[in-house]
Amino acid sequence: MNPKVKETAIPAKSKIAEDIPGAYFYDCFQTPFDHAGLSAMQIYMNTFAKTPAWVNALMGIRNRVVVLFGLKNVGGMKALNKSKSAEDYQVGDKAGIFSLVYKSDEEVILCDSDKHLDVKVSVCKQTRDGQPFIVLSTVVHVHNNLGRAYMVFVGPAHKVIAPAILAKA
Template sequence: MNAPIFETAIPATSYLHAELAGAHFHDCWLTTLAPHGRTAMEMYLDAVRQTPGWVNALMSLRNSVVALVGLKNLGSLNGLRAGKAAADYRPGDRAGIFKVLRVSDDEVVLGDDDRHLRVQVSVCKVRHEGQDAVAVSTVVHLHGLLGRIYMLPVAPMHKLIVPAVLRRLQRS
């Protein structure tokens, strides 16, 4: 299925909708999916397992550069614990580069805090024009100048990365 992937507002039903106040950056990408019965966590795991190689190369570059200013190495987006089932993830667990913050069948919220920013990502099952869809939302709150500098290259790359990951999810 090659449904369009488009930028939209963060769904009002998403936990992240309430996190928009004061955010420096936020976006949401949505696409319809064939009926599948997967939970939001299963969709997240399917998506990151299929991360394009160029995205992991960018993450590796990011990790090298930010180490110079003392920020943490996040590893790769698809750096998941082998054999761990979606149903076994709980708040506090790591799932790739993020920590699981909230999890339900319809939405998983993941995030990370560093001294320069707080990022939260949601994978939320929604209905769009009568079809099953997934909305991937991101909300970033910055902490000072380092966060602003960090987001200069990250924000435009994010607008390429999320749709590329969603294209892979469409195929799964």
């Protein structure tokens, strides 16, 4: 893990913190980041557009395997509409592999749901002791045994993938 990326608690004042009760899995990572003049949506777009190639390769393998078990192929992490500006995104719009469910200047929450699980991802701007940073939080609610089985593999991998994505911010 990038030494500047640190695992942390989901910020209590972030909107995604409301989704923690009953969650099967959640994690949160932060990194120093001068976010002056950037919206949370722009940070999400910039960060996920730089997803490491090895993460996209893993997503490709994931997509080929999970369709055999009734989960959907979500595509690649870099699948963002480059012609659409951050300001143009509205709640309900697809933004890469996720759908936008909450948008403010300080935080965006994106979601992917199916009958097996709901995944929410937040990018949140924070400042503590004068130091600006960004926080990447993930909260997962599972609905059945297939969702739980999926998370047996994805949970540990996520602890490596999320910081790798955040390190590219």
